[in-house]
Amino acid sequence: xxxxxxxxxxxxxxxxxxxxxxxxxxxxxxxxxxxxxxxxxxxxxxxxxxxxxxxxxxxxxxxxxxxxxxxxxxxxxxxxxxxxx
Numbered sequence: 087x088x089x090x091x092x093x094x095x096x097x098x099x100x101x102x103x104x105x106x107x108x109x110x111x112x113x114x115x116x117x118x119x120x121x122x123x124x125x126x127x128x129x130x131x132x133x134x135x136x137x138x139x140x141x142x143x144x145x146x147x148x149x150x151x152x153x154x155x156x157x158x159x160x161x162x163x164x165x166x167x168x169x170x171x
Contacts, residue, residue: 151162
């Protein structure tokens with residue numbers, strides 16, 4: 087393994103350790119505040135692109151589709167169907 091690759095791996099390990107420590111030291115309110123900031127930012131990105139928003143709605147509705155099989159509502163999406171008991 088070249089020395090450059092070794093130093094990069096070591097730097098990434100140090101960074102991962104630092105981020106893990108920072109993540110573990112956050113309070114629940116700080117974690118919730120961070121989640122709220124991320125959600126606001128992602129909503130702004132979604133609203134900035136009408137085509138992206140239409141794609142999101144189409145995909146979301148396709149995943150939520152359901153059908154009646156033997157009198158029982160079942161999801162149409164294979165992903166959601168796999169989550170059924």
